[in-house]
Amino acid sequence: MENSKEMRTWLDDMQLNHPLVIAGPCSAETEEQVLKIAHELKDTDVSYFRAGIWKPRTRPGMFEGVGALGLKWLQKVKEETGMKTCTEVANAAHVKLALEHDVDLLWIGARSTVSPFIMQEIADALAGTDKIVLVKNPVNPDLALWLGGIERLHTAGIKKLGAIHRGFSTYEKTKYRNTPEWQLAIEFQTRFPDLPLINDPSHITGNRDMIFDVCQTALDLNFDGLMIETHFDPENAWSDAAQQVTPPKLVQIMKDLKIRKEDDPEAGYTKELSNLRAQIDVIDGQLIEALGKRMKISDGIGKLKKEKNVAVLQSNRWNQILGAMILEGESKGLSEEFVLKMFKAIHQESINHQEKILNN
Ligand code: PEP
Ligand code: MN
Secondary structure (H helix, E strand, O other): OOOOHHHHHHHHHHOOOOOEEEEEOOEOOOHHHHHHHHHHHOOOOEEEEEOEOOOOOOOOOOOOOOOOHHHHHHHHHHHHHOOEEEEEOOOHHHHHHHHHOOOOEEEEOHHHHOOHHHHHHHHHHHOOOOOEEEEEOOOOOOHHHHHHHHHHHHHOOOOEEEEEEOOEOOOOOOOOOOEOOHHHHHHHHHHOOOOOEEEOHHHHHOOHHHHHHHHHHHHHOOOOEEEEEEOOOHHHOOOOHHHOEOHHHHHHHHHHOOOOOOOOOOHHHHHHHHHHHHHHHHHHHHHHHHHHHHHHHHHHHHHHHHHHOOOOOOHHHHHHHHHHHHHHHHHOOOOHHHHHHHHHHHHHHHHHHHHHHHOO
16 A cells, blocks of 8 residues: 555545544443434534444453444434434444444544454445545554555555544553553654544543543644543443543533634644654653653662662673763764763663662
């Protein structure tokens, strides 16, 4: 699959708001719940109403969705509000039912993108249709797997394609439910700048208080749209209660976001600059994260040295590190002077930490 301008034709042709907003509950729970949320979203910037009908849950015994019955409710949403609808499909039977009920946009969930068999089954079931299909990133940070899923749909003749960035699961606990690994989304964009890319701050954060910031980063990185889980009573939602926002909150978020206007003569420059700055912010965050981790390990070494009553400074080891880093730095275009200065500062901080441990 090669990047081509045609990839974004469907999005440009629809002349929707920028960013494209997809909103609605994590799960369709009852007909009343679906319709109430849809009516509250009707006169907002939302272009597509979402609701999960078949819910992939990590553990059995939880609410697994209302099933095909919910498709009738989505049809009602369309009749009563005029909003377009979308839902997740995870096998050929889901695709068949969603097509029969005229769902406008289908998305493939993160747990399906990981499986080439499932992606192929879905691609075969969709062949010959002109549905819009958005592919969520796989749960693990694997760009090739994500692209592979999209490629299978592309090969099956699906033209209206896009990707959804919903973050990646990690063994280590972080402040996110699924860490964004923005650099992966940036690489995705660099390789396929014309493939529409939507951000899903709900599944990235798992926490409604963090949604705004993730949305802003996504817009600064030139994402085309946002998918935000919305419920009139988030606390009592049957799934993903902590991350859903109310319709008025969604409207507020959209109002507060800094959205770069295309028609401003300076737009190209401002957009490019904010994109590059957002990339720098992502990397600076990673630098601090990595330095914090390094210092924790160094604390561990300090404790060991204390037990064995060994001196803090071991110059052989230090000279080895410096030598290796200067060479490594050179290959990345960093001057010896800079690498030395930086590692001296890091080393000094490590020594300070370890001395504190030894003298305590
Ligand atoms: C969802 O959108 O409700 C969902 C299940 O998402 P994901 O596949 O990203 O976990
Ligand atoms: Mn959800």
